[in-house]
Amino acid sequence: MSGSATTALAVVLIIAPLLPSLASRTVAFITGRRGAPLLQPYRDLVKLLGKRAVYSRTTTGVFRAAPIAVLATPLLAAALVPFDGHGSLAGFAGDAIAFAGLLALGRMLLALGGLDTGSSFEGMGASRELAFASFIEPALFLCFAALALTTGELSLGRMLGGAIDRGWAQAPASLAMVGVSLFVVMLAEASRGPVDDPATHLELTMIHEVTILDHSGPDLAFLLYGSALKFALFAALVVDTLMPRTGWPTPLAVAALIPALAVVAVLVGVIESTFARLRLVQVPQFLAGAAALAALGVILRVR
């Protein structure tokens, strides 16, 4: 059990940078371009790790702590997610809250790092990042609440690993809504369209990109890998919710994760290329819709 969990975690850690790359490649394919090679992120990471970070004179330790936090928090959170569809590496009752808390911690340090540069520009990015988070987090908590109510379990590993089958038998409607809601949360957390545009470098439209603008070298590599890992974590949550693999033999369950994650990434790319990026005022409405869907899942279950 823990052996397969370790294997699955290792697989996810390895393929994480592929997900944003695959999504962008899909967008390129649909819009008729060739796009960057799939393995480009790995090359970028290697290149960045070999360089030296440059720090502005105005920055302090907060700026340097941000990339480490952004890398460390999803790594820790990854231990709580049952990638193999059976159980997680670590887990305790209520660890879903810890999962959300870790990601919030990473986000807070990223925002502080942005503010630390003293640039009005990064400050704007930080403010947007946090403003949207205030809509993402309720949705996430409502999703977890609905999952806990439908499965009767309190830890992520047990909810998505063991009891999710029972949940589908009892409250399919609630779980379907949770799945859709989690997907939207993933789009926002991974800074993909229609919430954010990872390809933009126009100041007024950037959200995530602008916050990491001043980072360089290994720091930037940490940030890129950290956000790719966050994408993978949420994609895995979506896969675990919509495709319960409790009954499958563990090697098959681990193996099935890879194509499933790929499908999610392609789907993200398709959505990004079919829907126009939302105006900034519409993003909260979009995220509130996801929260409402999850809330409906909770209400249907509470009765």
Added chain:
Amino acid sequence: MLLAAIVVLPVAGALGAWFDRDPGRRTVWLLGGALAHLSLVALAWRFGPGAPGFGWLAFDPLGGLVLTLVSVVFVAVACYAVGYLRREAPRGGHAFVSCMLAFLASASLVALTRHFGVLWVGMEATTLATAPLIYDPTDRRSLEAVWKYLMICSVGIALALLGTFFLATAQLAGSGGPTTLMLPDLIANAHGLHPAWLRAAFVFLLIGFGTKMGLAPMHTWLPDAHGEAPSPISALLSGALLNAAFLAVLRGFQVVHAAGLADFARPLLIGFGVLSLVVAAAFLLGQENYKRMLAYSSVEQMGLLAIGVGLSGVAAYGALLQMLGASLAKAMLFLAAGNILIGFGTKQTAEVTGLLKRLPVTGTLFVVGLFAITGSPPFAVFPGQVVMLTGAVHAGRLWIALVMVVLEATVFMAMGASMLGMVLGAANAAPRPSPEREDRWLIAPPLALMLLILLLGLYVPAGLHQALAAAAATLGGGAP
């Protein structure tokens, strides 16, 4: 068969008037339909009460009283309309007569049916049949009135449909016989109905049909619709439609009473009734539009009826008597107001003076109507109100009697001040050339109604007394 004819005959008349090419003959359809209906209703009193029901239709004293009232008011309005149509283009144009007769059919259906679903369909049909009569596409005030009338009444009535469904659920969930929604079944098995669903059903029926009846705070459409409608239509709304809605509320109360839950329903009726009295009195003070003044007086009358039934005992008898007298008086007042509007061309109380000199007959009718509607002897409203007050005192509800007396006095002063101001005084320059002589068609119907009120005030025939007592008995009341 006779009962079906009462409903079908006006429908046939409506169709006949619609397909008749000659506009002049439409008034013949209207008068013919009205008189034929009245004679059928008279026949129904002769044969109806003892006869078995016909499908969804049945004749009982309560429904019969409302049916007769509707028919009498309709005949008066139809006669008045003959004269009215010579002066004013009818709202609804081609469909005017058809809509009037369709209203008569749907109100008769409401009065005669013993099936709650059919009752609802008939009630909503009265709204739809009367809306075109208020609707004048060139006048934005009329548009506003018809819009409020349609929206508020439709939403209210929709809630009554929910109440009807709750009633069926009370039958389904309880142990009381088949789920038929038939009044006799409901009353016979009343104790088997599920009490919680029955309570919910009554609340929704009261709010829903109460909206149509004009109980505060759902009354807001009423002054607008009555104020903007052509005067004969206002008379029809006040004298016939509101009573049909009141009957629908009473049908719900009959079931609740039979189930032994009357103690739950009474405070609700009294609460809505008192609120209606207060609202009506407040808006009557300083009311500048005499048609709206009459409309608020209708709100007050409906409030009194709700209180009377809520008090039960002899007060229920009083309320029914009051319903007869006040409806006839109100119809008469609206017809007289129509004459004033034709003569003076304004609805503003302040612009009308010297009514007695300008339009002597109408002026007299107006003064008599004021005393009749506010419950002065010797008119028909007076005995009803006395019986109701007696009922309140006997029931130990002194405070209700006190509230009624105080608010009635307020209403009398408010209406008296503005109506006497219109009637007395010098005849000022006419804003519109007044007809040399008051038209007989416009004078005779309100005069006839006034005579009827006077007669009923002086003497209640034995047959009517029995019918009133029998109807009150189904509401938990008794004869004085």
Added chain:
Amino acid sequence: MERTGEVLLLLVLMTDFAVLVTDRLSTCIRIMAAQGVLLGLLPFASGAAIGVHTVVLSLGTIAIKSIVLPRVLSWAIREAEVRRELEPSIGPIGMVVLGLVAVGVAFGVATRLPHAGATVLPGLVPVSLASLMMGFVVLTTRRKALSLVIGYLMLENGIYVFGLTLAGAIPLLVEMGVLLDVLVGVFIMGLVVFQIHRQLETQDSRRLTELRD
């Protein structure tokens, strides 16, 4: 059968939410047409016995609620040239929150109600109440005359869903009478909406304030 019914009910709720957040009137009309189809299919999945009654009711509902009424309302807004709800008093997020409150209350109330028919779909009562309350939300927050008609339709549809729990206890003729009343009612409302626009050059029902005391 029960699964299908639950899916249909869920879709009814979703269409209600869609109306709450949509400010384009023509889209609202289309959503209501879709809801009409869902309502027409519901009697087959509500657990009641299927007979002539069910078929006629279903066909009548679909014909009136998803074909005739949408056409009437579309005609009214096309002729009156109105497109959008004017500056809604409550934004989409607020509307969704109100809708969620309605759903929560509806489900809360429905579980406390004494059980009605044992044979029917359990979701009918809560969805009916939720739909009813969301209709009231639309009626009280929207300004355009046409939006109020749509709110009335939502309310009416909620009551229709409740009627399905009675599973044939209401005679077919009465049900058709109810449908006919709704049809004629909305038809006249559509006509008035059109005239209000012609008269006022705007459909804002809050400008209908001449009649007051």
